[in-house]
Amino acid sequence: MSKKSSGIITGLITVIFLSVMLLFAGCVSDSSEQTTTITVSAASSLTDAFTDIKTEFEKDNPNIKVELNFAASGALRQQIEGGAPVDVFASASQKHVEILEEENLTSAGSIMNFATNSLVLIVPAGNSLNITSVEDLTNDDVTKVSIGNPETAPVGKYAKESLADSGLWDKLEEKMVYGENVRQVLTYLETGDVDAGFVYMTDAKIAKENSIEIITTVPTVTEIIYPVCIIDSSENKEEAKVFVEYLTSETGKQILTDYGFTAEN
Known part of the structure; x- marks a missing residue:
């Protein structure tokens, strides 16, 4: 085989190799782009129920990952007011969601009650x-x-x-x-x-x-109602909406009920 032919073959092999590598890299990139992580800030009393809901949600929605952040509802509200990157807020009190709504920090039409407690x-x-x-x-x-x-x-x-x-x-x-x-x-x-x-x-x-x-x-003076909302600054509103819909689905309601909440219809 001539040196010229050998060089051509080597060049072709190199081109094919690089093409395969670029194709593989593109597949990996596409795969990673399809996975979105959302942050859900939730009242401490929701810790166990939301941990289970997260597990089931991610099984049914493999392209959406959920990061859970638990604390007192007022502390979570203050974090959101301070600019924390939160997509969904689930509160143990209507008051804190109402304050965020008044400050135009909630996505329009996203507030809904999903459970009650005693x-x-x-x-x-x-x-x-x-x-x-x-x-x-x-x-x-x-x-x-x-x-x-x-x-x-x-x-x-x-x-x-x-x-x-x-x-x-x-x-x-x-x-x-x-x-x-x-x-x-x-x-x-x-x-x-x-x-x-x-x-x-x-x-x-x-x-x-x-x-x-x-x-x-x-007995309480104010009914213990848990509202959820999507935060207006969220860059993942569609994925956040999917999570809220799952929370209020039959699966979400059953998990809440299992932990002693009364799920809203």
């Missing part, structure tokens, strides 16, 4: 202080009562409103131990660091085995 009074297992009602919290031997911070944690706002409505807030305010969110309040009760506390029924249900006792359901 408030309960719980005590450490054993109930050594024999607490049988909310009124018993005024007893002298009860010295520490935990609620979420009413300024940022809706569970605390609901509890404070209820205690004020029943004329007990002024008598109990000095005993209050504030948690950053409902999960911190639950931890205080599980470890016996406080005498009693107010959490959502859904959180009481997932407490460590034999760590707490539910004393009573507490």
Whole structure:
């Protein structure tokens, strides 16, 4: 074979090799472009339910990945107001979503209620202080009562409103131990660091085995409603909409129900 022919063949092989590599690179690039990650900020009380919903959602929507961010609803709202890159916000209070709407930070028409919850009074297992009602919290031997911070944690706002409505807030305010969110309040009760506390029924249900006792359901002044919305600054509104639709689908509703929420129709 002549040197010229050999050079031509070598050149062709090189061209073919580079073409294959470029084609492969293009396929990889196309594949990565098809996967979108959205950030969902959700109230702490939704931790377990949303973790399961994320798992099922990603199975059914392999091209959409979900990053979950849990905290007190008020803290999450403040993050969004500060410009945090959030696509979907699920709150334990209508108030925080309404504030974002007033500030034009929610996508028009995206707000919807998806679940409700209830408030309960719980005590450490054993109930050594024999607490049988909310009124018993005024007893002298009860010295520490935990609620979420009413300024940022809706569970605390609901509890404070209820205690004020029943004329007990002024008598109990000095005993209050504030948690950053409902999960911190639950931890205080599980470890016996406080005498009693107010959490959502859904959180009481997932407490460590034999760590707490539910004393009573507490009537609230404001109905405990969970709204969800798409944030207007989201660059992934279509994918965010798919997630919200999944949250309110039969699968989403069933998971919420399994964790003790009442799913909205």
